[in-house]
Amino acid sequence: MAVSVETSAETPVEPMPESAPKTAPGVRVGGLSVVYKTPAGELPAIAGIDLELRPGTITGVVGESGSGKSTLALSLLNAVQPPGRIAAGSVEIDGLGDVVGLRGEELRKARGRHIGYVFQAAQNSLNPLKTVGKQLLDLGRSHGVSDLRALVREAKELLGRMGLDGARVLDSHQHELSGGMRQRVGIMLALVLNAHLVVLDEPTTALDMITQATILRIIREVHEERGLTTMVITHDLGVVAEVADRLAVMYGGRVVEQGPTHEVLATPRHPYTRGLLGAIPRLVGDIDEARALPGRPPTLGTVPREGCVFRERCALRMDVCETVEPPTVADGPRLVACHAVEAGGAVREESA
Numbered sequence: 001m002a003v004s005v006e007t008s009a010e011t012p013v014e015p016m017p018e019s020a021p022k023t024a025p026g027v028r029v030g031g032l033s034v035v036y037k038t039p040a041g042e043l044p045a046i047a048g049i050d051l052e053l054r055p056g057t058i059t060g061v062v063g064e065s066g067s068g069k070s071t072l073a074l075s076l077l078n079a080v081q082p083p084g085r086i087a088a089g090s091v092e093i094d095g096l097g098d099v100v101g102l103r104g105e106e107l108r109k110a111r112g113r114h115i116g117y118v119f120q121a122a123q124n125s126l127n128p129l130k131t132v133g134k135q136l137l138d139l140g141r142s143h144g145v146s147d148l149r150a151l152v153r154e155a156k157e158l159l160g161r162m163g164l165d166g167a168r169v170l171d172s173h174q175h176e177l178s179g180g181m182r183q184r185v186g187i188m189l190a191l192v193l194n195a196h197l198v199v200l201d202e203p204t205t206a207l208d209m210i211t212q213a214t215i216l217r218i219i220r221e222v223h224e225e226r227g228l229t230t231m232v233i234t235h236d237l238g239v240v241a242e243v244a245d246r247l248a249v250m251y252g253g254r255v256v257e258q259g260p261t262h263e264v265l266a267t268p269r270h271p272y273t274r275g276l277l278g279a280i281p282r283l284v285g286d287i288d289e290a291r292a293l294p295g296r297p298p299t300l301g302t303v304p305r306e307g308c309v310f311r312e313r314c315a316l317r318m319d320v321c322e323t324v325e326p327p328t329v330a331d332g333p334r335l336v337a338c339h340a341v342e343a344g345g346a347v348r349e350e351s352a
């Protein structure tokens with residue numbers, strides 16, 4: 001193939017920092033708030049989020065459009081751009097410390113080498129003027145990879161596993177690849193530097209169902225082979241059910257329920273999680289049984305400033321929901337933020 005691999009004299013080969021995590025790191029997001037500047041002032045897109053990514057697990061983050069999923073993903077890399085900013089909280093990553101405090105070169109090194117990521121719309125994030133192979137080499141050089149041949153071999157191997165002709169893809173420009181192919185290139189770039197924390201934002205949206213299933217299987221395999229800590233962001237509950245060990249459900253900039261995926265899907269406690277699940281038509285059974293959640297998710301300007309952010313759409317709404325933000329309550333491995341869910345997990349009563 002035509003990708004030439006030379007280590008140029010001006011390429012500094014940086015050693016990995018001693019502190020770099022070499023095994024799956026744990027991640028602790030604490031009290032994280034991110035605001036965006038709008039004509040109406042700075043408004044919170046996520047507010048006081050606490051979330052733990054356990055070492056070696058895949059955590060799925062789900063929620064409708066605008067719930068703050070991408071903002072949370074960007075925060076893990078301290079990559080929120082103006083008009084946004086992290087207004088409060090911390091993102092502690094084992095071996096890296098609080099990434100909210102990282103700046104400049106430290107931050108650049110952390111991204112890519114220690115935190116692999118595919119951002120939403122990865123299909124459009126390649127440089128149109130350079131081949132994928134050239135971009136791969138640039139990535140390797142900028143992170144001090146000394147064995148660029150091995151990097152190319154690794155890239156081809158990953159692309160091959162995802163059903164692509166690696167050599168051909170590396171010789172291609174963005175416009176020569178379909179949306180689904182670009183998405184797989186994005187996943188390859190997230191994994192190729194062997195980062196142990198991987199953040200995938202809507203990794204399979206441009207793919208048909210069969211390819212999506214293949215890619216999810218490969219994400220799972222690579223995650224297990226390499227011992228990664230992975231976060232997968234999606235609006236598609238089918239995707240998380242397929243791949244995630246743990247699930248965090250977001251609404252209006254909050255995590256309203258989290259726990260082991262099979263438990264959350266089998267016995268959802270928060271009325272929003274129940275609504276999301278109820279809106280999915282079953283493969284077997286009456287399609288009429290699927291009930292869309294009434295109403296629309298809030299925007300930055302319409303998220304209630306006090307009380308429960310979900311109350312407008314909630315069948316279990318009570319007086320207290322108008323004024324008091326529900327605290328997050330632990331019940332075994334599950335965390336739920338809802339006034340109508342008693343400690344112990346029972347839901348008070350279905351009024352509608």
Ligand SMILES: Nc1ncnc2c1ncn2[C@@H]1O[C@H](COP(=O)(O)OP(=O)(O)OP(=O)(O)O)[C@@H](O)[C@H]1O
Pocket residue numbers: 036037038045063064065066067068069070071072082083084120235298299300
């Ligand atoms: N650059 C920006 N300027 C102003 N508001 C923004 C900006 N980026 C995001 N927002 C707002 O922040 C809130 C959270 O957006 P975010 O993209 O994080 O949600 P999401 O759950 O990832 O949604 P989607 O799946 O549609 O990307 C939304 O109300 C969105 O409109």
